Amino acid sequence: MAVVVVGGHSRNIGKTSLAAGLIAAFPECGWAAVKITQYGHGICSINGRACGCAAEEHRYALLEEKSREGRTDSSRFLVAGARRSLWLRTKQGQLDRAMPQLKPILETEQFVIMESNSILEFVSPDLYIVVLHFDVADFKRSARAYLHRADAAAVVQPAAHRPVWEGIALEGMPIFPVTPPTYVSEDLKEFVGLRLGRPGI
Secondary structure, eight states, X not given: OEEEEEEESSSSSSHXXXXXXXXXXXXXXOOEEXXXXXXXXXXXXXTXXXXXXXXXXXXXXXXXXXXXXXXXXXXXXXXXXXXXXXXXXXXXXXXXXXXXXXHHHHTTOSEEEEEOSGGGGTOOOSEEEEEEOTTOOOOOHHHHHHGGGOSEEEEESSXXXXXXXXXXXXXXXXXXXXXXXXXXXXXXXXXXXXHTTOTTO
């Protein structure tokens, strides 16, 4: 099994687009894709809305996406060519509760791509790519915690010459400028292909 994790330092900076772009770039892999969403206080994992459930209720929901209309992130993975797509929703800090159900599914797949930073607490991927946008000031705690494990950074263009955030070291990390809508440059595709043992695809 080969596992690729795509993370990022903030919301809405292209993580899903990059994951979908990699799925489309390597269709022969027959990807199983996993979107992981952690909801904050008061939001239910079952429906993504406030439902008044207690902290010990509705800890997670693991759903297999069937729609190919592209309206949700997990549906976009299918549109990009994933063989199957899962959406795991958990309450904040409850991801560990879902792992016993998720892991057996992943172990049956040959190529897995996961969109999440926090999953790195539970898996050691073959490749971890972090999406960075120098113009976006927010830098999530989970992204800071695992940045040292990133194998490469995909920097969204156009971007400022210097990031607006401080105290983040990128020295020694391969950096690949990427642009919408695919977020996968030829250089990044070559890098990923070599790491997956699939050069020239």
